Amino acid sequence: MTQLPSQRERRRYILARFEPEGLSPDPREVYAAVAEACTALWGDAAASEISPSVMAGEGHAIIRCKRGTEDRLATAIATVTRIGAERAALRTITTSGTLHAIRGRMHPKAEILWERKVGIGGRVFLARGFSGQKVDLVEKGIKGQELLFFADEDGEVR
Amino acid sequence: MPLIDGCIHPWPAGDSSLRRMALTARELGFDQVVAAGGSGDVPGVLRGTIISAPSVKEVVSALQGIPRGEGVVMVTSGDLAFNRGVIGLRGVRVLRGLFKSPRGAFNHVAAREAEARGVAVELDLAPIVEGRGVQRQKVIARYRELLDLHRRYYFPFTLASNARSVLAQRSVRDIVLLARLFGMEEDEVTGALSSLDTILAGRSPVQVVPG
Numbered sequence: 001m002t003q004l005p006s007q008r009e010r011r012r013y014i015l016a017r018f019e020p021e022g023l024s025p026d027p028r029e030v031y032a033a034v035a036e037a038c039t040a041l042w043g044d045a046a047a048s049e050i051s052p053s054v055m056a057g058e059g060h061a062i063i064r065c066k067r068g069t070e071d072r073l074a075t076a077i078a079t080v081t082r083i084g085a086e087r088a089a090l091r092t093i094t095t096s097g098t099l100h101a102i103r104g105r106m107h108p109k110a111e112i113l114w115e116r117k118v119g120i121g122g123r124v125f126l127a128r129g130f131s132g133q134k135v136d137l138v139e140k141g142i143k144g145q146e147l148l149f150f151a152d153e154d155g156e157v158r
Numbered sequence: 159m160p161l162i163d164g165c166i167h168p169w170p171a172g173d174s175s176l177r178r179m180a181l182t183a184r185e186l187g188f189d190q191v192v193a194a195g196g197s198g199d200v201p202g203v204l205r206g207t208i209i210s211a212p213s214v215k216e217v218v219s220a221l222q223g224i225p226r227g228e229g230v231v232m233v234t235s236g237d238l239a240f241n242r243g244v245i246g247l248r249g250v251r252v253l254r255g256l257f258k259s260p261r262g263a264f265n266h267v268a269a270r271e272a273e274a275r276g277v278a279v280e281l282d283l284a285p286i287v288e289g290r291g292v293q294r295q296k297v298i299a300r301y302r303e304l305l306d307l308h309r310r311y312y313f314p315f316t317l318a319s320n321a322r323s324v325l326a327q328r329s330v331r332d333i334v335l336l337a338r339l340f341g342m343e344e345d346e347v348t349g350a351l352s353s354l355d356t357i358l359a360g361r362s363p364v365q366v367v368p369g
Contacts, residue, residue: 019324019325020324020325040290040291040294041339071335071338074331074332074335075332075335075336075338075339078287078328078332078335078336079286079287079288079336081287081288081325081326087323087325088325089324089325089326089327091186091329092329092331092332132181132185133177133181134178134181135178146173147173148169148173148174148175149173149174149175149178149179149323149324149325150169150174150175150177150178151175151177151178151181153177154175154177154178154198155198156175
């Protein structure tokens with residue numbers, strides 16, 4: 001039986017952006033990171049009250065919670081430091097009561113403007129330029145992938 | 159009043175250049191950052207120097223190598239005697255790392271002296287963001303005690319991300335929420351984020367306004 005809109009449980013939606021630029025993790029990994037952060041910070045009882053669920057898209061995540069718990073969820077989101085095996089941050093952009101309003105605030109995924117190889121301290125990195133003078137450097141080695149974050153005007157990436 | 163992130167650690171100590179961290183700080187709502195390390199002349203960046211020494215005598219000799227009035231001198235805290243000694247030194251602006259010091263390392267006497275000398279106590283947000291379990295609980299409890307002293311004796315606070323990466327920097331809004339964990343109100347957070355501006359300008363953090 002469907003409920004009238006006025007009888008449904010009130011929800012809030014938080015729009016968050018992934019950092020580093022261009023990261024698009026599996027939604028299940030985002031959920032695991034958010035749920036762990038909520039439980040670690042507020043405990044099991046409060047985490048069940050927050051009841052987070054995640055929709056992740058290109059460069060963004062929409063995280064749903066019960067109304068009245070959005071501040072607690074936003075605090076927990078600020079303590080996310082990893083998504084899956086990757087170091088990452090979730091930057092809260094806005095909070096809204098409807099998905100429609102949230103989608104209006106989503107920006108397209110950051111585009112790579114240029115790519116070239118650069119050497120820093122005897123190591124070779126692939127430099128990727130993004131808008132806003134941002135340059136991410138990726139070194140692919142046998143022990144995994146190291147990421148450095150520089151800017152257009154830094155001597156190392158010129 | 160400019161909002162200032164009390165301390166960041168750019169490349170080579172961290173994985174992000176000073177310019178990139180300054181760009182990110184601006185995006186996250188800050189006007190300035192204090193950088194311990196990094197190179198280049200970057201707008202919106204205040205130079206910071208961290209002194210970690212086992213005795214006040216060694217702090218004094220480290221201070222002699224720093225030109226007076228240059229940047230923000232931050233000293234890593236120790237026991238009560240060390241902290242009181244450091245607060246009394248000319249040129250010291252910030253006492254940092256109190257969450258690692260023994261209990262009682264900063265009491266009402268040190269709080270009064272910090273207020274009189276305009277020395278700020280840094281609240282490092284990194285252990286709250288990155289820590290988990292008992293470790294984080296202890297830090298929150300410690301900050302609550304410091305906040306209680308702050309409300310009684312009015313010594314200044316600074317709030318610092320102590321980020322070594324752009325991924326560890328947090329927005330002003332995030333910092334307001336994180337500071338709520340130990341009971342800090344929004345206006346207290348704003349005051350702590352802008353306190354360095356007052357301290358560096360040599361103004362008293364408490365000003366008497368004629369009625």
